[in-house]
Amino acid sequence: MPEKKYFRCPLCGAILSEDQLTPEGQCPYCLAPKEDLIPCDEGDLTWLPKEELLTKNLWEGDKIFLRLLDTRDSFFTLKLVYDGDRLTEAVLDGRERLR
Ligand SMILES: [Zn+2]
Numbered sequence: 001m002p003e004k005k006y007f008r009c010p011l012c013g014a015i016l017s018e019d020q021l022t023p024e025g026q027c028p029y030c031l032a033p034k035e036d037l038i039p040c041d042e043g044d045l046t047w048l049p050k051e052e053l054l055t056k057n058l059w060e061g062d063k064i065f066l067r068l069l070d071t072r073d074s075f076f077t078l079k080l081v082y083d084g085d086r087l088t089e090a091v092l093d094g095r096e097r098l099r
Contacts, residue, residue: 006040015040060087068092 004017009027016027016037025034048056050070054063061080068076081089091097 004045006042006045007034007037008040008042009037011036015042015045059085061090064090 004019007016007018007021008014009016009030009032011032012027012030014027014029020028021034021037022028022031026032027037053066058066059082061078061082064080065078068078076093079089079091079094080087089097
């Protein structure tokens with residue numbers, strides 16, 4: 001299977017495969033032209049089973065966010081504060097502190 005090329009949109013931050021671009025080659029979310037899109041530097045992007053996701057090297061905040069996506073039915077806000085690479089604060093819905 002040929003590898004898909006991915007791009008990062010510098011305007012809206014979306015990660016896009018070539019087949020997600022508009023017929024004119026633009027970002028579908030903000031219509032940035034293809035020549036402005038940056039080849040993705042996020043490594044090799046692949047689909048993987050949901051169960052494997054938390055076994056990967058993730059930011060601590062991503063683990064919290066993914067757990068919430070998997071367990072919450074309702075809308076939520078999540079504030080994550082880092083000091084360098086270290087997660088120092090995680091606030092759910094403006095009040096609950098998670099660790
Ligand atoms: Zn965009």
